[in-house]
Amino acid sequence: MSTEKTTANNVWDTKTQTFHGGQEHRFINNFVEDFSVTTNYLGTPRKALEAAREAMSEIHHYPAANQEPAKTHLAEFLWGSNYAEQHGRLLMGNGASELIDLVVRKALLAAAERGQKQPTWKGSPWNVQYREYQRSAETNGFKILEPSNPERADMICIVNPCNPTGDYFTVEPLKEWIKDNVKSGGCVIVDESMQPWHSADFRADSLISEHQYAKDMWTNENVSVHVMHSWTKIWSCTGLRVGSVICPTTEHCEALRKIQVPWSVNGPALKFVEEVVNDIDYLNETWENTPRLRAYLIEQLSSLEQSKEWEYHGKKFLSWVWLDMKCEKVAEKAIELARGAGVPVRSGKPGYKCNSFVRVAVRKENEVQVLINAWKSL
Structure with a gap:
């Protein structure tokens, strides 16, 4: 057991973890x-925080294994009255970090099934972005390509808007960049965690509304496009850990659920989401x-x-x-x-x-x- 005092300088294990703010x-x-x-x-948000506090009185019970009704409320927030058509593509997780790792692991398995010993990974065209995607890719054995490398990759991950640089692709240029940088049969993650700040019309400039695009990429190119969200920034609840991923198909979502640990989203977090989407x-x-x-x-x-x-x-x-x-x-x-x-x-x-x-x-x-x-x- 270490007797070293924890300080702001040693809170991260630099051998195994990626530095992050907020400590x-x-x-x-x-x-x-x-x-x-x-x-x-x-x-x-005050009402959502109160809902999470009230849920603490029920922590002697397991949270909902199917993440309901929070997942349905989140689906309705994303897609409005047509949410039922897309509901099966949505999966919640313990922050985006858990879901990032799930998608990267599944992409590695898919590459192995294609006979690839070391698939390639590439990030956004900008010089830096949130590092968790690359960290997960490195941990899982992907070969990392530089952003400037013109080679198409087996897996590409772009944070849009980019944290920290603030660069942003509108939806059509984003789709073009994806098309130009991923291999046929590859996997894509687009992190839109900061995109809801865009405006009240954020959905119109987001991949969350591009249902036919996601379907066509899978059907025609065998490319799986995943849209990732960490909801802890827009709703200021980083200590609670709430994330979601929109998969290209219901089957992709089921495949991720199969390797996801049970009850990864706790009861207070589920109640928080259930309330906050109405604020x-x-x-x-x-x-x-x-x-x-x-x-x-x-x-x-x-x-x-x-x-x-x-x-x-x-x-x-x-x-x-x-x-x-x-x-x-x-x-x-x-x-x-x-x-x-x-x-x-x-x-x-x-x-x-x-x-x-x-x-x-x-x-x-x-x-x-x-x-x-x-x-x-x-």
């Missing part, structure tokens, strides 16, 4: 707000204010004397800014000052190797001012 708050005595995670600035006021406030607050954040950062050469990356609707400070030492100092002021930001160095970058979440004006005041001494 420092527990080690900061003067904590104000977490700017290192891309969760909704509004915090957790339209929360989403309307998100869509109305996030772009305004993001613009405010950039305006305040730009007002700093040291910011003349800084570059701000990402679409206007996103819940964070990918900030290039153009100097590794300045970035390191900014991270230190933010932590000291109780407003930690996400360093671009661990995991992404973007040493002059920091990721800054969109937060309320008074919280932004704490960060700005800390960075005046850069």
Whole structure:
């Protein structure tokens, strides 16, 4: 048993785990707000949080093995009145991370059935993206191709919008990129976790509405397209762990369920989803204010004397800014000052190797001012 004290610097096992933000708050005595995670600035929806709390009184019972009625509520949120036609393609999981691993493992099995000893994997065309996809591919024995490699891969995974860079493919260019980069018989994961921030019409620019496309890719190209969501960002419940994947067919969903551990989504999480999908006021406030607050954040950062050469990356609707400070030492100092002021930001160095970058979440004006005041001494 280790006697080493746990700190923000050793919370991750670097030999086996990928660095992620959202851990420092527990080690900061003067904590104000977490700017290192891309969760909704509004915090957790009140009614859904209360539903999860009430569900704690039933933890002496097993959660629903079929994930119902939460899965049906989520399906209706995704597809409206036609949800029943697509319901069988939807599977929930313990965050997106569990489902990522399930799809990658299934893709490896499919490649082995085709006689491939080491299938290839490729990420998005952008220089970096959320690392869990590559980590899972490496763990399962895929050969990793660089984003710039023109070779088609047996498995491709793209985070769209891309976290952390903020790049975004609208739906038609996304479909073209998939077509140009996956082998016939291959597997695709498109992570749209941050896409619901797009607008009230987010479904119209999303693969969740492209039913015929998913069907045609499977029927004509033998390519399985999976749409992944981590719901813990838009609804600010990262500690609860709620994810889902939309499979190309019901049969694909059944194949994943076969290798998924039972009861992977706990009772409070299921009750949370059941309630939160009905909170339209929360989403309307998100869509109305996030772009305004993001613009405010950039305006305040730009007002700093040291910011003349800084570059701000990402679409206007996103819940964070990918900030290039153009100097590794300045970035390191900014991270230190933010932590000291109780407003930690996400360093671009661990995991992404973007040493002059920091990721800054969109937060309320008074919280932004704490960060700005800390960075005046850069």
